[in-house]
Amino acid sequence: MSDEPLLRLRGVARHYGHGDSLVRALDGIDLDVPRGAFLSFMGPSGSGKSTALNTLGCLDVPTAGSYRFRGVEVTTLGPKERALLRRHWMGFVFQGFNLLPRSTALENVELPLGYRGLPVRERRERALQALEDVGLGGRSHHRPDELSGGQQQRVAIARALVVAPDLLLADEPTGNLDTATSLEVMELLTRLHADRGITVVMVTHEDDMAAFGQRIVRFRDGRIEADEAVAGAGGAA
Amino acid sequence: MRLWLDALRLAITQLARNASRTALTSLGVLIGVAAVIAMVGLGQGATAAIEQDLSSLGVNLLFVEAGVRRGPRASLPAEPLDLADADAIGRQVRHVEAVAPVVAAEAQAAFGGRTWDTGLQGTTAAWLGVLGRELAAGRVFTDAEDRGGAPVCVLGPTVVEEVLGTADPLGAELRLGALTCTVIGVLTPEGENTFGMDQDDLVLLPIRAVQRRVVGSTAVSQILVSADDPEHMSAVARDVDALMRQRRHVTSDSAVDFSVRDTRELAEMLGSITTVLTTFLAAVAGVSLLVGGIGIMNIMLVSVTERTREIGIRLAVGALPSDVRLQFLVEAAVLAVFGGVLGVIVGIGGTAIGATVLEVPVVVDPRIVLLSVGFSAMVGVVFGWWPASRAARMEPMEALRHL
Ligand SMILES: Nc1ncnc2c1ncn2[C@@H]1O[C@H](COP(=O)(O)OP(=O)(O)O)[C@@H](O)[C@H]1O
Ligand SMILES: [Mg+2]
Numbered sequence: 310m311s312d313e314p315l316l317r318l319r320g321v322a323r324h325y326g327h328g329d330s331l332v333r334a335l336d337g338i339d340l341d342v343p344r345g346a347f348l349s350f351m352g353p354s355g356s357g358k359s360t361a362l363n364t365l366g367c368l369d370v371p372t373a374g375s376y377r378f379r380g381v382e383v384t385t386l387g388p389k390e391r392a393l394l395r396r397h398w399m400g401f402v403f404q405g406f407n408l409l410p411r412s413t414a415l416e417n418v419e420l421p422l423g424y425r426g427l428p429v430r431e432r433r434e435r436a437l438q439a440l441e442d443v444g445l446g447g448r449s450h451h452r453p454d455e456l457s458g459g460q461q462q463r464v465a466i467a468r469a470l471v472v473a474p475d476l477l478l479a480d481e482p483t484g485n486l487d488t489a490t491s492l493e494v495m496e497l498l499t500r501l502h503a504d505r506g507i508t509v510v511m512v513t514h515e516d517d518m519a520a521f522g523q524r525i526v527r528f529r530d531g532r533i534e535a536d537e538a539v540a541g542a543g544g545a546a
Numbered sequence: 547m548r549l550w551l552d553a554l555r556l557a558i559t560q561l562a563r564n565a566s567r568t569a570l571t572s573l574g575v576l577i578g579v580a581a582v583i584a585m586v587g588l589g590q591g592a593t594a595a596i597e598q599d600l601s602s603l604g605v606n607l608l609f610v611e612a613g614v615r616r617g618p619r620a621s622l623p624a625e626p627l628d629l630a631d632a633d634a635i636g637r638q639v640r641h642v643e644a645v646a647p648v649v650a651a652e653a654q655a656a657f658g659g660r661t662w663d664t665g666l667q668g669t670t671a672a673w674l675g676v677l678g679r680e681l682a683a684g685r686v687f688t689d690a691e692d693r694g695g696a697p698v699c700v701l702g703p704t705v706v707e708e709v710l711g712t713a714d715p716l717g718a719e720l721r722l723g724a725l726t727c728t729v730i731g732v733l734t735p736e737g738e739n740t741f742g743m744d745q746d747d748l749v750l751l752p753i754r755a756v757q758r759r760v761v762g763s764t765a766v767s768q769i770l771v772s773a774d775d776p777e778h779m780s781a782v783a784r785d786v787d788a789l790m791r792q793r794r795h796v797t798s799d800s801a802v803d804f805s806v807r808d809t810r811e812l813a814e815m816l817g818s819i820t821t822v823l824t825t826f827l828a829a830v831a832g833v834s835l836l837v838g839g840i841g842i843m844n845i846m847l848v849s850v851t852e853r854t855r856e857i858g859i860r861l862a863v864g865a866l867p868s869d870v871r872l873q874f875l876v877e878a879a880v881l882a883v884f885g886g887v888l889g890v891i892v893g894i895g896g897t898a899i900g901a902t903v904l905e906v907p908v909v910v911d912p913r914i915v916l917l918s919v920g921f922s923a924m925v926g927v928v929f930g931w932w933p934a935s936r937a938a939r940m941e942p943m944e945a946l947r948h949l
Contacts, residue, residue, distance in 0.1 A: 363943050366862075368861075368862060368942045368943045368946070369941075369942075369943045388867050388939075388941075389866055389867055389868070392861060392864070392865065392866045392867060392942075393866065395861075395862065395863075395864055396864035396865075396866070397864075401862045401863070403946070407855070407858075407859050407862070407946065408859075409856060409859060411563065420859075420860070420863050420864075421863040421864045423552050424860075424863065424864035424865050424866070424869060425864060426548055426549070428548070468863060469863075472864070
């Protein structure tokens with residue numbers, strides 16, 4: 310995997326349904342994402358952005374094509390191996406936060422550490438640190454419904470980052486947030502990207518948010534329409 | 547290990563959150579386990595009670611009867627025993643201490659306007675010694691009264707109480723159907739046996755009096771034989787058997803038309819009946835345990851569907867399908883074991899109450915308790931398997947899209 314990019318997609322297609330109702334959510338995309346990049350997926354609703362992101366995150370399996378993550382062909386892996394890839398290298402941030410509603414912020418952030426087999430005490434320490442890092446040190450015992458949208462999303466980011474992933478995948482992370490909160494969350498993501506060298510792929514509708522990244526990949530009808538550097542982004546890949 | 551502890555902690559949290567659902571679901575297992583424990587406990591208590599009863603009869607007692615028993619009640623018709631058989635046993639078999647022929651009949655006892663339905667035992671004076679009964683007052687029949695079938699009788703305390711009341715029993719003229727007899731003795735009270743039969747509700751008469759004046763035949767229903775020493779029991783039984791074969795002209799084993807039984811054999815026979823009964827009831831109770839398991843499966847399926855999104859989240863943050871399966875399996879097992887442990891408590895309580903009502907000793911077999919708890923854990927795992935596998939097979943993306 311010497312000079313292979315972190316992610317490498319060739320002719321990836323994802324079809325839903327059959328016959329007349331066939332939907333080509335992805336219709337053959339090629340994409341290389343080098344280590345340390347910060348990409349934004351943009352495009353109209355239904356153009357395949359989420360499908361592409363879920364494919365990158367091994368949450369979904371392509372119908373055709375090749376996807377190599379860290380040099381490993383993912384399309385032929387079973388559910389367990391894909392889960393192991395997620396466990397060891399990936400973090401997710403969703404538009405709807407996807408926190409466990411009845412667990413506290415701390416418990417939510419501890420969750421991935423439990424599956425990595427860490428002792429309870431170490432889970433606690435690392436989760437508290439992660440909450441501290443996203444500016445929620447004082448909210449660790451609040452449940453999601455006691456937190457604002459921006460705070461919930463920061464808990465989700467802490468949960469994604471607590472395991473120090475190689476790849477952070479965010480599907481419209483600011484989609485449910487007001488502008489001010491959105492900017493805060495984006496600043497947090499940018500800082501984590503810069504400080505920790507995490508590769509970030511993000512789906513967004515908003516040019517303002519995409520501007521935080523280095524590269525914009527534009528989707529239309531399941532294909533990549535354009536792949537351009539963000540003007541003024543320092544050190545674009 | 548940590549994986550299991552996590553799953554256990556998670557299961558307990560989850561079940562505590564849905565307290566009423568947890569309670570209702572484990573109720574099925576609770577009832578099943580409680581029923582199994584109570585049934586087996588009462589069955590064993592009844593067996594123990596029967597054994598106690600029979601051992602109080604004495605270990606050196608044989609019962610000779612005509613006919614071949616095919617069960618507790620059914621017996622094939624056969625030439626009845628008679629007094630000559632009893633005589634022969636007494637004279638020809640070594641190590642016999644006493645022989646008491648018995649013929650039983652029902653009759654209404656009447657005295658001074660009061661009546662009472664009771665059982666007549668036509669027998670000899672040897673009856674007392676053979677069964678270990680004693681006289682509270684008076685005397686037993688003399689040899690002459692025995693042989694002559696004199697109209698004299700010895701009463702059980704229940705009959706005295708019901709018919710004679712406060713009148714002095716000794717010397718009273720008691721009417722027994724067509725027969726009038728003079729009361730010459732009263733037995734000491736013995737109480738009820740395991741089957742609730744009052745052992746004091748009887749009238750002893752010389753056997754010939756009952757044969758001639760009540761049943762109208764020379765048949766003897768049973769011959770009680772006691773050995774001079776418990777060690778001689780098997781020899782006595784063997785010799786009685788041989789003598790009876792000879793007297794009844796039995797030439798092959800299949801033609802044997804009488805039985806010689808000792809108390810241990812009786813205990814075994816009755817014990818095997820209660821064992822069959824207990825097994826049957828426990829099987830019925832076991833079915834309710836299975837129904838409890840189906841309840842668990844049902845609720846686990848509901849739970850898996852409700853928590854689809856949670857499963858998606860867990861898969862996204864690093865759970866393996868096997869972690870998800872473990873989580874739900876442990877939850878089902880905890881649910882079942884919770885019901886099982888409560889079931890053990892309720893079952894032991896039920897056994898205690900039932901044993902008091904039925905007047906049998908309380909017997910709780912620790913093996914049954916362990917078995918029930920283990921079995922309920924197994925029920926949880928077996929019936930939790932399908933729901934847990936369904937959870938584990940979920941595609942993460944589809945699960946996350948679930949609302
Ligand atoms: N599970 C699914 N079943 C059927 N069609 C789907 C499914 N998921 C997505 N699609 C379809 O695939 C296309 C792309 O969806 P998506 O990737 O979610 O678009 P975007 O995120 O760009 O809005 C849409 O037409 C959508 O309806
Ligand atoms: Mg989308």
